[in-house]
Amino acid sequence: MSELREATRVDFLTAAFGKEVATQFDQNLDDASAAHFEAYKFKIEQQKPVYKKRAELAAKVKEFWFMALQHCGTTSQFIDAVDEEALKALKDVWIEHSPSDVREYEIRFTFGKNPFFKNSTLVKKLTLTPPADLADKADKPKPFDLEAPVFLADNVKIDWISPDHDLTKKAPRAHADDKEEFDEFEGAGSFFNWFGEVGEDRTSLGENLLEWWAHATEYAAGLTAHDDDDESGAEFGFDSEFDDESEDEDPKKEIDLDDDEEKKRPAKKQRK
Template sequence: MAAQPKVAKVEGKNKKDASFETADKEQQEAIEKIDEVQNEIDRLNEQASDEILKVEQKYNKLRQPFFQKRSEMIAKIPNFWVTAFVNHPQVSALLNDEDEEVFHFLTKVEVQEFDDIKSGYKITFHFKENEFFKNQTISKEFHLNETGEPSSISTPINWKNGKDLVKKYAAKGGSGDRKRNHEDQQPESFFSWFSDNSDAGVDELGEVIKDDIWPNPLQYYLASEMDEDHSGEEGDDGVDDDEDGDGVDEDDDEEDS
């Protein structure tokens, strides 16, 4: 009789183990099915990426004649590009006074995305003859290799004697974060960014030019005029009832009399 409880206890344990085994098996089967579904989702994502890439390539080609036409119109406006860059908050933070002098000779900017788009892009700056360097064009290219590792290369700038802004501002100890601060620190030159290819992975300025300025530079060229218009409207709202401009309210005069 004493052996019976032990047998019952063993049987209960076997049932519990069996239920765990069943649960583990069901869980494993669910995981395998989820993995199969996830593989299908990944396959569709890859297919979507390929189709999106084809659409982007198509419309990049369609946009080219309009970019060319826009460049021809921009060429008729003096100081278009320097104004657009100075009005852009992020780019302006990297422009010191001498950079702005150089940018007054900037006649054309071009952004060219590579054929497969995902592999990178190229920014080209066109300059008329100037006192700073001999190059008529300088370019910076951004590349992604097959593993997605970023890199960049840029045109060597042929600076004229004593005009190398990169060396000049490096010698002055330009701020590492390249922020404009006339009181505390001398900012690095814009051309320090242009010539620096040490860490393309953290290069935000190229993306700003490609994705923000290049699609619609006119909005930044007109930004200063729009700010002036807004400030004028605010001034109108602040006009008081003193039409004579003598600083005395007519109602107060009547009450005093």
């Protein structure tokens, strides 16, 4: 019996166009991926001066980085109430891509003095190399695959002022293997839990931060919708108080109080 294997791109191309043409198409797709990869590297280098200038301007705005995190739906869901004072001390966020492979990067958080920990910087690295326990399961990334998964590198040690100041103990992460999202009452816990996680980035926070950082100015200014998946069409995230009213609704229609109470119940928070 032949060993079962997952169908590859070549298999699909062969089924669609035949073996000879499929081989040519496959090479063409590889060439396109290589060009896209090089364009991504070029883009990163070209944007560095822009982000450095942004950092200078952001330093003049009180709580710029905290506001940027709070106004972004994919990052704010990881901020617990206990984190706010610490994150308000955030002075800068910088992302540096690896010179050997731009798909790997580190996120550097620079803090001013705060009442919780002594570190002035916390640096979290994301790598293409899976941890030992996932090495046999993870596929080797293709040379130009920008969608290749990255993994959380070593645990970042936070020097808490005392055990009572440890925000990760005040608001621990609620992981459950059988859940696709965080429970409404348990939540994601403290933002700082992420620094201690290694291996698979189960929350995708690293990827979300990479996207968030590119648009931090818009988020800090409130020019981008808080919920990035919002389909209401409200430009710049400003909601109309009349958005939920139907044009055809009868003003004399009897109100169902039971139904109204049901609508007021908090919905379970979705993981982005």
